[in-house]
Amino acid sequence: MVEDAEAERRVRDGRALLELVARRVSRGLAGQVRFDDLIALGWPALYAAAREWDPARAKFATFAAMKIRWAIIDGVRRETHGRAVKGRALALAASERFGVDALPTTEAPPEDPIPDEAAQAELRALLEGHAAALAFGLVAAVGDMADIVDGAETPEDQASRVQFVGAVRREVAALPDRERALVERHYYEGEAFDSIARELGISKSWASRLHAQAMRRLAEAFRDAC
Amino acid sequence: MNPLLADPWIAAQIDAAVAPYRGRLPAAEIAWMRDQLAEVLAGDESAARVLRRAHPRPVDESGVVATAGSGDAAADTAGRERARRGA
Numbered sequence: 001m002v003e004d005a006e007a008e009r010r011v012r013d014g015r016a017l018l019e020l021v022a023r024r025v026s027r028g029l030a031g032q033v034r035f036d037d038l039i040a041l042g043w044p045a046l047y048a049a050a051r052e053w054d055p056a057r058a059k060f061a062t063f064a065a066m067k068i069r070w071a072i073i074d075g076v077r078r079e080t081h082g083r084a085v086k087g088r089a090l091a092l093a094a095s096e097r098f099g100v101d102a103l104p105t106t107e108a109p110p111e112d113p114i115p116d117e118a119a120q121a122e123l124r125a126l127l128e129g130h131a132a133a134l135a136f137g138l139v140a141a142v143g144d145m146a147d148i149v150d151g152a153e154t155p156e157d158q159a160s161r162v163q164f165v166g167a168v169r170r171e172v173a174a175l176p177d178r179e180r181a182l183v184e185r186h187y188y189e190g191e192a193f194d195s196i197a198r199e200l201g202i203s204k205s206w207a208s209r210l211h212a213q214a215m216r217r218l219a220e221a222f223r224d225a226c
Numbered sequence: 227m228n229p230l231l232a233d234p235w236i237a238a239q240i241d242a243a244v245a246p247y248r249g250r251l252p253a254a255e256i257a258w259m260r261d262q263l264a265e266v267l268a269g270d271e272s273a274a275r276v277l278r279r280a281h282p283r284p285v286d287e288s289g290v291v292a293t294a295g296s297g298d299a300a301a302d303t304a305g306r307e308r309a310r311r312g313a
Binding site: 024028030054067088091092101102103116119120122123124126127128130131134135138139153154157160161163164167219221223225 | 239240242243246249250251252255258259262263264265266267269270272273276277279280302
């Protein structure tokens, strides 16, 4: 239930945004989850966004799209689906969360016609971090060996995946304490990110920075192991 | 396939980012990761800005380097992609 007319209007107008976000997530999940189910997962987030939006902080569409996307991805990863769908949902969640703190929040310099070497390094780091988050998410959904066996994969693919799952677990175990706690408890044990941050005695934004740092460390470890 | 991947320079950056996972994850997952990375560059405002600053400008036969906003391939591709998706 939305309290005021303005919020109610935002919900009405936000319907198209909800469908747009659900379509994008659906593409990311290769259409393996019913579109209506994605919409159903996104509705509560749209209502919440309409109520909680602060015009001083962001455009409504930006704020609502982020909340809706997170709610849909989180819903998919929590609901019972096959390993492949769950893995992709977890991968999208990890990449999305990495994106929150992947880039500095300072004002970017004006665009220069000459390619900017610093920007190229920044782009490289950004893509490597997102790639690590995606790869990590794809295998983080694996609970035991039975989860790894996928009839659609070749024996070679399965063997590589088993090795990679082990390598990822070892790299996560080697992360600094708070980063490791965040990653293990959130992705392996399914605890809410905010409550882990609270228990660690850090703010949500600091936890997001630690998460981004953890993904950068994993990216570096995977690159070095090449 | 995400339209940004049609740009060879962007595709090369994305390929470099997924390189550590080739042979460790099935080819289908790698293809999916490439698509998602392109999606990040197309859909995230800050990432799209970094891409515009980083992308080498095309040089025509006269040796003239195009300036930002005058045919920048990355910006154009990213802009078209955002428009197509209605963002």
